[in-house]
Amino acid sequence: MVTGKFKVSDRQWQSFNIEVASASEDGAAEKIRTLLGSRHRVPRRLITIERIAELEEGSIEDNVVKYQVGAKA
Numbered sequence: 001m002v003t004g005k006f007k008v009s010d011r012q013w014q015s016f017n018i019e020v021a022s023a024s025e026d027g028a029a030e031k032i033r034t035l036l037g038s039r040h041r042v043p044r045r046l047i048t049i050e051r052i053a054e055l056e057e058g059s060i061e062d063n064v065v066k067y068q069v070g071a072k073a
Contacts, residue, residue: 001053002032007046019060021068025052 002020005013018035022028029052033044060066 001051001055002028002049003051003053004032004047004049006036006040006042006048008040013048019055019062019065021065028052 001017003015003017005015008014016036018032020028020031020035022031029049032049033047036042036047037044057066057069060069
């Protein structure tokens with residue numbers, strides 16, 4: 001689970017909590033920057049990652065992430 005915020009306008013920041021599958025924290029941060037940059041056209045310097053936490057297999061909610069880590073649905 002990656003938690004943070006990104007800048008939407010001059011005075012507004014949008015919070016996010018996104019589940020991603022990655023082998024390392026750096027890989028997870030890179031994946032988030034790539035996702036938000038392509039979805040919302042946000043430059044990398046305007047994305048702030050506050051926390052990266054590993055999830056237990058039973059607490060994963062995103063079906064794509066479940067499939068990627070091999071968790072049973």
